[in-house]
Amino acid sequence: MAEPASGSAAPTATAPPPGAPEPARLSPERVEQRLRERFSEVPIERQMGEAVRDHTVYVPAEHLVEVCTFLRDDHELDFAMLSWVGGIDYLPRQPRFEVVYHLLSLRRNCRFVLKVRVPEEAPRVPTLIGVWPTANWHERETYDFYGITFEGHPDMTRILLPEAWVGWPLRKDSPLGYQEVSFTHNTPTRTVPAPDLTRLKPKKVRYRAH
Amino acid sequence: MTLNMGPQHPSTHGVLRVVLELDGETVVRAKPIIGYLHTGMEKQAEYKTYTQSIPQTDRMDYLAPLSNNLALCLAAEKLLGIEAPPRAQVVRVLLTELTRISAHCVWLGTHALDIGAMTVFFYCFREREKVLSIYDMVCGARMTASYFRVGGLASDIPEGLLERCRTFVDEMPAHVDEYETLLSKNPIWLARTQGVAPLSARDAVALGVTGPILRGSGVRWDLRKTQPYCGYDGYDFEVPVGANGDAYDRYMVRVNEMRQSTRIADQAIRRLQEMGPGDYRLRDYKYVLPSKEEVKTSMEALIHHFKIVAHGFFPPVGEAYATVEAPKGELGFYFVSDGTPRPWRMKVRAPSFVNLQSLATMVEGRLVADVITAIGSLDIVLGEIDR
Amino acid sequence: MADEKIVNPFRVLGNAPDPAAAPGSRGSESDEASLVEEVERGLLFTSVEKMVNWARANAIWPLGFGLACCAIEMMAIVGPRFDISRFGAEVFRASPRQADLMIVAGRVSVKMAPVLRQLYDQMPDPKWVISMGACASCGGVFNNYAIVQGVDKIVPVDVYIPGCPPRPEALIHGIMKLQEKILASRVELGPKARRKKGAA
Numbered sequence: 001m002a003e004p005a006s007g008s009a010a011p012t013a014t015a016p017p018p019g020a021p022e023p024a025r026l027s028p029e030r031v032e033q034r035l036r037e038r039f040s041e042v043p044i045e046r047q048m049g050e051a052v053r054d055h056t057v058y059v060p061a062e063h064l065v066e067v068c069t070f071l072r073d074d075h076e077l078d079f080a081m082l083s084w085v086g087g088i089d090y091l092p093r094q095p096r097f098e099v100v101y102h103l104l105s106l107r108r109n110c111r112f113v114l115k116v117r118v119p120e121e122a123p124r125v126p127t128l129i130g131v132w133p134t135a136n137w138h139e140r141e142t143y144d145f146y147g148i149t150f151e152g153h154p155d156m157t158r159i160l161l162p163e164a165w166v167g168w169p170l171r172k173d174s175p176l177g178y179q180e181v182s183f184t185h186n187t188p189t190r191t192v193p194a195p196d197l198t199r200l201k202p203k204k205v206r207y208r209a210h
Numbered sequence: 211m212t213l214n215m216g217p218q219h220p221s222t223h224g225v226l227r228v229v230l231e232l233d234g235e236t237v238v239r240a241k242p243i244i245g246y247l248h249t250g251m252e253k254q255a256e257y258k259t260y261t262q263s264i265p266q267t268d269r270m271d272y273l274a275p276l277s278n279n280l281a282l283c284l285a286a287e288k289l290l291g292i293e294a295p296p297r298a299q300v301v302r303v304l305l306t307e308l309t310r311i312s313a314h315c316v317w318l319g320t321h322a323l324d325i326g327a328m329t330v331f332f333y334c335f336r337e338r339e340k341v342l343s344i345y346d347m348v349c350g351a352r353m354t355a356s357y358f359r360v361g362g363l364a365s366d367i368p369e370g371l372l373e374r375c376r377t378f379v380d381e382m383p384a385h386v387d388e389y390e391t392l393l394s395k396n397p398i399w400l401a402r403t404q405g406v407a408p409l410s411a412r413d414a415v416a417l418g419v420t421g422p423i424l425r426g427s428g429v430r431w432d433l434r435k436t437q438p439y440c441g442y443d444g445y446d447f448e449v450p451v452g453a454n455g456d457a458y459d460r461y462m463v464r465v466n467e468m469r470q471s472t473r474i475a476d477q478a479i480r481r482l483q484e485m486g487p488g489d490y491r492l493r494d495y496k497y498v499l500p501s502k503e504e505v506k507t508s509m510e511a512l513i514h515h516f517k518i519v520a521h522g523f524f525p526p527v528g529e530a531y532a533t534v535e536a537p538k539g540e541l542g543f544y545f546v547s548d549g550t551p552r553p554w555r556m557k558v559r560a561p562s563f564v565n566l567q568s569l570a571t572m573v574e575g576r577l578v579a580d581v582i583t584a585i586g587s588l589d590i591v592l593g594e595i596d597r
Numbered sequence: 598m599a600d601e602k603i604v605n606p607f608r609v610l611g612n613a614p615d616p617a618a619a620p621g622s623r624g625s626e627s628d629e630a631s632l633v634e635e636v637e638r639g640l641l642f643t644s645v646e647k648m649v650n651w652a653r654a655n656a657i658w659p660l661g662f663g664l665a666c667c668a669i670e671m672m673a674i675v676g677p678r679f680d681i682s683r684f685g686a687e688v689f690r691a692s693p694r695q696a697d698l699m700i701v702a703g704r705v706s707v708k709m710a711p712v713l714r715q716l717y718d719q720m721p722d723p724k725w726v727i728s729m730g731a732c733a734s735c736g737g738v739f740n741n742y743a744i745v746q747g748v749d750k751i752v753p754v755d756v757y758i759p760g761c762p763p764r765p766e767a768l769i770h771g772i773m774k775l776q777e778k779i780l781a782s783r784v785e786l787g788p789k790a791r792r793k794k795g796a797a
Contacts, residue, residue, distance in 0.1 A: 050528060051291070051527060051528025052528045053291075053529065081415050084418075084544075084564070086544065100544070102542075102559070106429065106431050134418030134419075134567060136567060138564075141563075160248040161245060161743070162708040169743075170252060179736070179746050181735075218693075218712065224664070225664055246706060248707075248708060248743045249743055249744055250739065251739075254739065265738065268666075335673060336676065339673070593666065596706070
């Protein structure tokens with residue numbers, strides 16, 4: 001069980017009852033239940049699939065910051081850490097992109113995944129810097145790879161590729177950039193002198209370094 | 211004054227560029243600029259099968275290559291819904307802990323070298339050579355091992371490995387004592403690292419920092435204890451935690467982690483000796499290669515071998531994310547699979563990428579020389595940051 | 598009794614005095630002869646080129662240019678097991694202005710390429726480049742949009758060392774090959790002599 005030292009308590013929306021025992025490990029189903037209770041008018045959809053191994057929930061982009069603030073501040077859930085943010089390109093399915101948010105609750109030892117569907121025509125998502133400052137570089141990386149802009153980000157520039165790079169490399173319609181290695185069999189115009197093997201003599205190597 | 215601590219710098223542990231705005235000797239703003247080692251590994255993984263991506267992972271955190279291999283294998287195994295056999299898991303734990311020791315040796319050697327203690331560098335690299343010769347024995351390569359496979363190991367451990375590991379594990383605590391004698395009570399070391407580059411627990415959690423930095427700031431979070439994998443819940447070890455979150459605490463956390471890793475490796479060697487011979491790979495031939503004897507005698511095994519080598523295994527449609535406690539922090543691999551042998555998306559959650567964001571918080575308002583100490587105590591690896 | 602000629606590695610003017618010569622055969626010339634002998638033994642004839650090359654080969658100062666995994670193997674040759682200090686090269690200079698060997702150790706990304714070229718340009722002559730590892734020689738494992746397929750697209754390379762990463766022994770072999778190359782090279786003329794000769 002994780003016990004953060006004093007000083008990591010964020011302002012809580014719901015305070016714990018005094019004298020309550022340490023709760024058991026939080027389950028993702030409980031998190032989804034609390035989310036649905038709190039945001040009953042927001043369309044929250046669970047990602048179904050036989051091999052979807054982490055509990056994943058789709059949230060619309062407009063409500064993302066609200067949902068995340070609740071997840072962070074609620075005392076029972078206490079998702080204090082955003083592990084990472086990533087993008088996925090589902091070309092040719094529409095909406096084309098998805099942005100994945102992996103949350104981690106240290107005190108309750110629970111992981112939870114949020115996903116936001118992003119259409120190709122308007123690839124914009126509100127930034128989560130205000131909720132978890134760690135989102136800064138993750139969002140820059142997602143922008144760098146996919147071209148998804150995060151509204152409200154103070155420094156929306158490329159982070160891993162050169163500033164002047166044009167294009168979004170991790171999109172499915174961007175090429176890998178594989179360069180054909182030139183051997184003699186695929187560059188027939190290049191003439192290579194055939195080695196003269198009739199008078200082979202081993203080269204005498206003399207190390208004269210000392 | 212704006213000073214550029216350029217991509218080529220002896221103390222940036224790789225190609226990191228930090229733009230420092232200085233007011234005399236005080237740092238007003240520090241902005242790390244990364245990307246000078248960007249290798250396109252995530253894009254390249256979409257063109258390779260899962261097993262073909264394993265050598266790529268060695269080149270990410272190149273100080274602890276087996277940790278990265280383990281993380282990829284665990285993520286693929288989680289996606290497939292399989293688990294490696296117990297003997298393979300113990301070997302994985304043993305080699306991962308030796309990797310942790312060697313990664314911390316490099317960290318200590320280079321960190322001390324930056325601060326000025328050159329002797330520690332030579333001592334640490336002497337220990338590291340022993341671990342590298344163990345890797346050499348196990349899989350043929352000194353650094354880029356690629357020894358773990360989805361479902362177990364690439365091949366069984368050779369004879370004589372356990373004796374060599376036993377010798378190493380027996381003499382390692384004395385070497386860690388040597389490093390501590392040189393540094394822990396050294397007044398110069400204390401002056402350079404105590405109170406320097408502090409990071410409070412609240413900032414650390416908000417910035418997503420994990421690993422020894424988080425533990426140095428006082429948060430007791432170690433994935434081997436809280437979300438155990440590979441049978442770590444069966445081993446007896448402690449998790450060192452610091453109090454103040456300065457560079458000295460991170461140093462103490464990592465040095466004690468070296469001792470604890472030696473303890474775990476010791477238990478793993480004993481367990482392997484008790485277990486005796488066994489499976490080193492899962493016998494699920496839909497996903498894992500069968501052994502050569504079976505390939506040469508059984509028809510189904512031959513066909514499975516051909517399919518797996520020629521195309522790769524076909525995972526179910528879905529996604530999975532698995533983490534390990536790498537020497538740098540929480541290393542995770544996220545796979546999105548569309549049913550084909552090549553992953554649709556591979557995303558790597560690199561610990562150093564997230565940890566480096568905290569450099570600005572640690573260093574603003576402090577002196578320029580503390581920037582070097584801060585970068586050293588962050589223990590970053592650019593291969594992992596830039597992927 | 599055979600006349601044993603003392604074989605010197607350097608050509609020395611005259612041979613050592615014949616030890617079987619009868620003593621006393623050198624009379625008043627003995628002082629002069631012994632003086633000549635002393636002077637002869639202390640002289641060696643060689644060419645400036647050989648001297649300069651010998652000095653350059655045995656004191657190569659590398660530039661600390663470790664990029665990726667090969668950099669760790671480069672650090673390992675500084676370590677006690679594979680000691681590069683035996684070759685005179687343990688001082689890895691931080692500044693390119695003081696270095697004469699650039700060991701490109703690791704993959705060169707497209708963002709790093711202009712930096713690499715600038716560092717190469719900042720190094721004073723004579724300079725050499727060793728491309729260490731598969732990624733620096735030809736792009737290695739990574740053939741994609743982000744990695745320059747071989748550092749010889751940017752700087753001229755003297756020695757290529759294959760491996761991923763090359764063992765420290767391989768790197769030392771590469772440095773010794775470079776030493777051979779330096780010993781066999783012609784010393785370049787200075788700018789004035791070059792202009793006189795009509796070259797560039």
